[in-house]
Amino acid sequence: MMCRLIFFLMLMASPALAARECHGNAACPLGDRSYHVLEPEGWDGQSPLPVLLHFHGWSRQGTVVVNHERIAGATKLRGVLLVAPNGLGKSWDFWSADTGDVPFADRVLEDVAKRYPIDPKRIYVSGYSFGGAMAWRYVCQSGNDKAALLAVAGSIRQTEACPEAPREVRHVHGLDDTVMDFPFGPGGDTTYPVALWREKYNCNGATPRGDWSVKPFLTLSRVEWTDCAQGQVVLDTHPGGHFIPHGWIGWQLDELLGRTPTYP
Template sequence: RTLTHEGRERGYRLHVPESLDFGQPAALVLSLHGGGGNADLHRRMDGFEELADEKGFIVVYPNGTGKLQNAILTWNGGTCCGYAQQNNVDDVGFIRALIAELESEYAIDPQRIYVTGMSNGGIMAYRLACEASDLIAAIAPVAGTLNYEPCQPAQPVSVIHFHGMDDTHLPYDGGVGADSLIGVDFASVQESLDFWMTFNGCNPQPQTETFADIRHQVWDECRQETAVELYTIIGGKHAWPGSAGPAWAGGDEPTQTISASELIWEFFAAHSKP
């Protein structure tokens, strides 16, 4: 399916479970591909279509932009990435238009609109939390940090973030990744979470549990019942935890200790808009 925005034809993949009962408004999850990817590659990796069938929500996979229509696509997440950033593409406007189009066709619960994304898609999820907090209840960036300034959200947004400590594309501690092709100086994971923990008014002392290669931290007591959580994969690289394989051919292998997608849906289900 396509939507024209700013004179560009933008593609997206939509998955509506056959079992969905539209007597009840459904949650909507937007899942954003990584830089250089596209909606088709991403939907085969993240497993959200199967989860949507099981849990009863709608999932949409939008495409970023690039020189080609359907390959090597990026999102304008602020200081990153690629074509979308260089051409100052209004991806926030596109996502707003896409949500409005889906709301006109389906009974979508406006309190339960969520965004997740991998890498550049995670960076874009953070930008959407900054600029579309009126629409979005929670975000789930995987291997992507907050690289948009000034971030001035109108409302608190819940955040769950997944990141490998040994990520060489988008480093856990920020800076330029050793294997990064773009040379962007990225914000760190902690800087990204500190912003939202402070803005959401959370308790700055996290509850921490560690198991196998996972460190899980929760900042709670946030305003409007929001939350901020971080799953750090010790020794983990640039990958989507629990997915069947690397995010792209030759990419890093994901941990199988946790399923990011299942944890993301649990978090989304617990955090609708106040």
């Protein structure tokens, strides 16, 4: 009887069970704010987890992220823990370095690490629209220990000076985006959306990688910068507007995790 009681108490104290106090649609409280978390399918409850920290779009909350086919659908199948902070007023303050949302996101990751055995070398930062801009702001101010930025259709000004940076940057943007307008450079330069990181990493020479797609109705064109003093930069563009391309997040995670890219 005593052995069963001790075993029960050990289970109750395990991080995996403690994490279940908040999961999916049930938000994890953090002071006067909160975030959402979603475990990958088939996780054994012990193995360290890569993390995708994803900032939701304007007028949304983390509940949208953990139920989104193109976000949660990707992490669930790839052994990645999805973390979705909730923005104040359903938005983010990414306009300048003087924002409370960066330290809030730091606290979110600290709290997640108390609930789950996360892999600190595989923390990926993502976001869509206003959330994409917030992801840029976050790694600009607190990115030195982050593995990669995976930003969708949103960024900060390319003229900003970022004190920190992740090990790798990946960005996707639609040429016909009129919500978070595609930031064409001088003379219509379509590589300008990642000019900030190319300068930060001191990159030389763009390398076109050709077209790719996971759905026949949307073709993406890739350019990479790998000859850099540090890091590397990947830019995918497409002819569409303001949306998360099918399979894009999953494809990036596959490449970063050393997997053969698949869809979904």
